[in-house]
Amino acid sequence: MSTSKYSVLDNLEVSELMFNSWQETVNLMAEIFSIPAALVMRVHAEDLEVFATSSNKDNVYRQGEKSPLNIGLYCETVMSTRNELLVPNALKDPKWNKNPDIALGMISYYGLPLTWPYGEIFGTICILDNKENAYCLQYMKILKRFQQSVLYGLEATYQKHYYAKEASIANEKFNIMLQALQQSPNAIAITDTKLDIIYANQGYEKLSAHFNNESSDKALNNLLRNQMSNLTEEDIRRGLLINNYWTGEIQTLDKNNRQHWEHVQISSILDKSGNPNNYLLIRENITKQKTHEDKLRQLALFDQLTGLPNRRLIIHRLNQLIEVAKKSGQRVAVIFLDLDDFKKINDSMGHESGDELIVNIAGRINAILRTNDMLGRFGGDEFIILMENLDDIASIQQLMGRIKDLFSKSCQIRNRNFPISASMGVAVYPDDGDTPSLLIRSADTAMYYSKKNGRNTYTFHTKSMNQIAEYRLKLEEQLNKALGLGEFKVFYQPQVDIVSRKIIGFEALIRWHNSELGEVSPDEFIPLAEQTDLIIQIGQFVLDQALMQLSIWQKTQDQSLKMAVNFSPRQFYDPLLFATIQNALAKHKLSANSLDVEITEGLLMSKNSYVFDTLTSLRECNIMITMDDFGTGYSSLSYLNRYPFNMIKIDRSFIKSITTDTQSQHLVRSIITMAHGIGYKVIAEGVEDADQLNILSRYKCDYAQGYYFGKPSSAEAIYQEHLAQSL
Known part of the structure; x- marks a missing residue:
């Protein structure tokens, strides 16, 4: 016990x-x-x-x-x-x-x-x-489906064990066994040595009626009627002869032509000499279990949001198409489609709206495909279209035109219209690759080329594009080594009080010069770093360098100078972020209000509680918080009261046209008035001339930064150009 x-x-x-x-x-x-x-x-x-x-x-x-x-x-x-x-x-x-x-x-x-x-x-x-x-x-929900599948298995194991036990004592307690068999929910029969039925319980009679109103006394004939498993009587008899036992699964069609699965056990009932005297036949309906297993396969091969083939099935299907094309001499096209600016919609409206948009787009694309074309979801906002039986590229161009027309119409999600576009790349077998991985990579490279050339278009892969793919691989390779090699530098751009025209602080901006790639734009390497934890290491480097420099300038120039540092949304996934910031301030002996943490709207739209908790902790210790790129998202206003900001930064796209576009003027004035009304300061970025500055001054904007005051420069250049004269 x-x-x-x-x-x-x-x-x-x-x-x-x-x-x-x-x-x-x-x-x-x-x-x-x-x-x-x-x-x-x-x-x-x-x-x-x-x-x-x-x-x-x-x-x-x-x-x-x-x-x-x-x-x-x-x-x-x-x-x-x-x-x-x-x-x-x-x-x-x-x-x-x-x-x-x-x-x-x-x-x-x-x-x-x-x-x-x-x-x-x-x-x-x-x-x-x-x-x-x-x-x-x-x-x-998915795990609970897996749980149910395992529970079905435990039930089958349990039943198998105890029915086998009952069968082993059948010779000694036959009357008790008959009662147990008769009451059993499974279909059970006892046969003679010729496998002719001499006893069948109610479950067996019921199961037989499931297939035909008349039941044969031939056990194997009953069992194999309408079966789709290619099993023969000889297979079963051979197992009984060798092992005194046979078990297996049989797929059949019932009298209504519906698929039906059974788990079948046939065991010998031996006499005292060890020879078969009778056979015990147990038939268990496992149709529900098989249906469950089919659902598991569905989970493995199809995207659960859209119902489209997933990455695994796409690659499998592409393999098949390539093999067919090798024999037929025809072409296969792989179209890699990536939604433009989907992340902005997803972050601003929430993942549920983003999911609705993905489903909407998937349905619209599927509706315009040829019968044999296949649409699959490759990941997040990425889709792949497979086209077969192509003699030339005319069919591809026609489809590309239809897809562009499709994206010319906005999508309505939750009573809001979203203008949406897609960048597409096309690769064709055998010209652009002869394996799924090569074709998908070529299509992805062509799509990337579409992104770089204005988006909302499609591009066919060319051999020259391989240089782009190689560049991206080289960029990733070099980026992983850049921090260790000391290739990153921090530049600084002045931030100026518009009324006094005095420098009140600087924004820290990372720059990368690589020995093989030369100067690499942050627009190229920051998104790549954000895909991994490398952005956390880079962020810590920028924070440390910026605060070290600020400490020097406060001691030698002005104790009130501040430093603005950008923080990536991924950095907020780091549970040690708050401690990292506190330690950096303590290391360089700086007060908390010397640091201005700049974040983008995308971080706020995630609605994760830890974001609010971290921002609240930062504000409680007197660290400043600025919403960067204000006005470029979808729901900025609704978050201003919820999160503890000190300042908002007006995006440069509004400042660029402020001298010529009355709409930009109205927007900028409204943003400043609204921000001041709820107690926030306002800084405008991208100020390039006196006219822009004068308009901002007239609107009572607090601070400004841009090329008019100075471009991002090294600490040495900043000292010479802006600080030396103040000594």
Whole structure:
């Protein structure tokens, strides 16, 4: 008798077939959720075993590993409460910050209980991540579908075990067995040695009626009627002859031509001499389980938002088209489509609106494709179109024209019209590549070329574009080494009080000169750095350099000078950001109000609580906060009261036309008036001449920066041009 606090059924073995199915399940989970660990755990009397674990390389859990109970594991809470458990970040949660899994790098967890049919605990199904992860509602629903699939398997294992046990004592307690068989929910029959039915329970009669109103006494004839599995009587008889046992799955059509799946077991009932005397036939309807497995395949191959083929299925289909084209001599086209400025819409209106827009666009594109064309979602706002059976490029050009016409009409999402455009690149087999990866890369390169040339257009790949692709790869390669090689420099641009024309501070701007690439624009390398944690390291470098320089200028020039530093949205994912800023200020002996943290509207639109908490903490310690590029988003006004700003910066696009465009003048004046009305200062960027400055002065704008006062320059140049004369 087990002394475990859980009712454990260790005597029930999970079949190899079932285990392989679970292994496939956890592999799919890891792939779908893009996390390092997906597990099925099994509890024993004194420990918890990693029963099935995803096969990805970054998984730290190994099959068969065991941990003792009562040490505070996530899974123990799931088992003891028999409820789901979500831990987004154990490091931030006092209840979980000493959890043993933290030592393995796993700080987030979501798990569900697994039980046998009658309530005995089996263990858990769970996912873990090495970074903060709140696992969105859609992911939770998906995991619950996986849970149901495993529970079906446990039920099948449970039933298989106990029905086999009943069969083994059938010779001694035949009357009891008959009663049990008759009441069984499964279809059970007993046959003679010729496999002619001599007894069938109600479940068997009911199942037979599911296929035909008349039931044959020939067990195999009944079983294989309308079957689609290519199974023969000889296959079954051979298994019985060799093993005294046969089991398998059979797919059939019922009398209404609906697909039907069964798990079938036929076992020999042996006499005292060990020879078959009868056979026990058990037929279990597993149609629901198979339907569940089909749904799992759907999850693996199709995008859950749009229902379109996902990256995996796109590549698989492209492989097929290439093989066909090799034989037919025809061409295959790959069109890489990327929505322009989708991130701005997604950030400003929220992810739900962004999702609606993606679905809207997918439906509109699908409606104009040829019958054999395939549209897939490759990622975020990226789509791929596959065109087959092409003799020339005329069909491609016609489709490109239809897509451009499609994007000429705005999309209406939640009673708002969004002008949306797309940049597209086209690659053609075999000219631009003979493998899926080469063709997709070529199409992506051509799309990038469309982006650089004004967007809202399409470009066919050419060999010369390979230079662009090589440049992008070289850029990424060199960027990863730039910080270590000391290639980054911080430049500074003066910020001026419009009334006194006195410099009140500077904005820190990063510059990169690479020995191979030369001067690289921040517009090129910052978006690339933001795709990884490299932006956090670069941000820390800029902050440290800028504050070090400010410390020098405050000591030698003016104690009131301030430094504005831009912070990327990705930096706010760093839980140590607030501490990093405080430490930098302390290191350079600067007061908190010496720093101005500049953020863009996109960060605010994420609506994450940690953004608000971090900004509030910064303001509480007297650090200034400025909303950068004000006026370029969709919902700036609605966030001004919610977040603790000191100042807003008017985007240069408004200042550029302020002397000639009355609409820009009205907008700038309104922004300044509104900001002053709620207690914010205003700074205008991109001021290039006296006329612009005079208009801003007339509108009572507080501060300005731009080429009129000085371009971004090194600290040495700033000293010579702006500070030396003040000594």
